[in-house]
Amino acid sequence: MDKVFVGIDVSKDRLDVHVQPSGEAFVVARDEDGIRALIDRLGAAPPALVVLEATGGLQVKAAGALAAAGLPVAVVNPRQVRDFARATGQLAKTDRLDARLIALFAAAVQPQPRPLPDEAAELLRALIARRRELIELRVAERNRLRQGASAWVQRDLERSIAALTKRIEAIDVEIENHVKGSPIWHVQEDLLRTVPGVGKTVSRTLIAELPELGKLTRRQIAALVGVAPFARDSGIFRGRRMITGGRPGVRAMLYMAAVSATRCNPIISAMYKRLIAAGKPAKVALTACMRKLLVILNAIARDQRPWHHA
Numbered sequence: 001m002d003k004v005f006v007g008i009d010v011s012k013d014r015l016d017v018h019v020q021p022s023g024e025a026f027v028v029a030r031d032e033d034g035i036r037a038l039i040d041r042l043g044a045a046p047p048a049l050v051v052l053e054a055t056g057g058l059q060v061k062a063a064g065a066l067a068a069a070g071l072p073v074a075v076v077n078p079r080q081v082r083d084f085a086r087a088t089g090q091l092a093k094t095d096r097l098d099a100r101l102i103a104l105f106a107a108a109v110q111p112q113p114r115p116l117p118d119e120a121a122e123l124l125r126a127l128i129a130r131r132r133e134l135i136e137l138r139v140a141e142r143n144r145l146r147q148g149a150s151a152w153v154q155r156d157l158e159r160s161i162a163a164l165t166k167r168i169e170a171i172d173v174e175i176e177n178h179v180k181g182s183p184i185w186h187v188q189e190d191l192l193r194t195v196p197g198v199g200k201t202v203s204r205t206l207i208a209e210l211p212e213l214g215k216l217t218r219r220q221i222a223a224l225v226g227v228a229p230f231a232r233d234s235g236i237f238r239g240r241r242m243i244t245g246g247r248p249g250v251r252a253m254l255y256m257a258a259v260s261a262t263r264c265n266p267i268i269s270a271m272y273k274r275l276i277a278a279g280k281p282a283k284v285a286l287t288a289c290m291r292k293l294l295v296i297l298n299a300i301a302r303d304q305r306p307w308h309h310a
Contacts, residue, residue, distance in 0.1 A: 003048035005110075007102025009095050010052055010059045018099035019047070020107050025096060035062055039069045046071065049113065051106040053078045060122060072113040074106070081105050114212070121211065124178050124185075128208040131171045132249060138164040175204060191300055194307035197261025197268065197293065205253040206297065214301025221298045225250050227291040251290070258289040266309055268293055 002021050009016040010030065015038060018025045026041075028034035042050070050066055050073045052059045059075055067073045081098075084105045090097070138161055145157045179185045185207050192203040206213055212224060222228035226246015261268035268289050275285035300307060 003107075004045060005103050005106040006042060006047045006050040007099045007104070007106055008050065008052045008062065009099040009102060010055045010062060011095055012058065014095075015062055016095040016099040018096075018103040020103040025099065030058070030062065035065045038062070039066060039071070042066075042071060043069065048072065049074060049106050049110060051076055051102050051111065053081055053102065057126075074111040074113045076105075076111050080109075080111075084109070120178070120182065121208070124175070124204075125208040127171060127175050127178065128205055129249070131168060131175065134164055134168050134171065138168065179204060179207070188301065191304065191306055192297055195261075195293070195296060195300065196265035196307070197257045197263075198297070199257075199260075202253045202257045205250060209247060210250050213298055216298070218295040218298060222291050222294060225254065225294060227251060227254065227287060227294060254290045254294060255286065258286050258293050261293055262286070262289060265293075267296070 004022070005020045007018045007020070009018075013030055015028050015030050015034065016025070017028065017038065028038045050071050052063050052073070052075050054075050054077060063073050063075050081102055085091070085101050088104070090101050141157050141161050141164065145154060145161070149157065179189055188207055189200075189203045192198055192206060193200070210221075210225065212221065216224065219228065224246060226248070258268065262272040263269065271292055272285050272289050275288055276282065280288075296307070
C-alpha cells in the first residue's frame with residue numbers, strides 16, 4: 001500500500017488539510033473541537049507523516065495535539081517549503097494550494113519527525129524569545145538617545161530604557177525560576193556553564209531553543225544551527241564557503257559566547273589565534289570557533305560530563 005502523507009496549512013482560524021496520494025482535502029477549525037475531529041479523521045488510517053510549517057506559534061496547538069495522539073509530526077521551516085514550491089513551479093498561493101504543496105513536500109522530502117516540546121519547554125522558549133525582543137527594543141532606544149534629541153525626548157527615552165530594563169530583570173527572574181524548577185534543566189545548565197565563555201543566557205538559550213543538543217552528531221548539530229559552511233563550487237570555480245539557514249537566535253548567542261571564549265577558553269583561544277595567523281578574516285575565524293564551541297557543548301550534553309581541559 002502507498003504511504004499516506006498529510007500536509008496542513010495553519011492560519012489564524014482554520015487548518016487546511018491535504019492528503020497524499022489520495023488528493024483528499026478538507027478544512028477544520030483551529031480550535032479544540034476542530035483539532036479533535038482532525039485527529040479522529042487521520043487516526044482512522046494513520047499517515048506515515050504529518051507536516052506543518054512553523055508559523056509564528058500558530059502551529060503549536062495542532063502539532064502538539066497530533067503528536068500526543070501518537071501521529072508522526074514534523075514542523076518544518078517555511079523557507080524549505082517555499083524553495084520546494086519554486087523548484088516544482090508551484091507559484092500560485094492559497095491556503096488550499098499551500099496544504100497540497102506541504103503534503104507533496106512531505107512525500108518527496110520526508111523530513112524526520114522530532115519530539116515536540118512539552119508545555120514547560122514551550123513556555124521557556126517563549127520567555128527566552130520575549131527577553132530577546134525586549135533587549136532589541138532597549139538597544140534601539142539607547143541608539144536613539146545617542147542621536148542627541150531634544151531634552152524632552154531624551155527624558156522620555158531614559159524613562160523608556162529604565163522601564164525596559166525592569167521588564168528584562170523581571171523576565172530574567174521568571175526564566176531563573178523556570179530553569180531551577182526542572183531538575184533536568186538545572187543539571188544541564190550547570191554542565192554547559194562549565195565551558196569557559198558560556199554563561200547563563202547562552203546555556204538557557206541552548207536548553208530552550210536547541211533541545212537536540214547531545215542527541216545529534218557534530219555535523220548534524222552544526223548544520224541544524226546554521227554554522228556548517230556549505231560549498232559553492234561549479235567546474236573549476238571555487239566559491240567562498242558560507243553558512244546559511246539554521247536557528248538565528250541560537251547562532252547569535254553562540255557568536256557572543258565565541259567572542260568571550262577567544263579570551264578565556266584555551267581551546268577556542270588557540271584556534272582563533274591559529275586561524276588569524278593563517279590569514280583568515282576575523283569573522284571567518286569566529287564562525288569556525290562558534291562551530292568548535294557547539295561541538296564541545298554537544299559532546300558535553302551527550303556524555304553528561306563537565307568541561308575538562310588537560
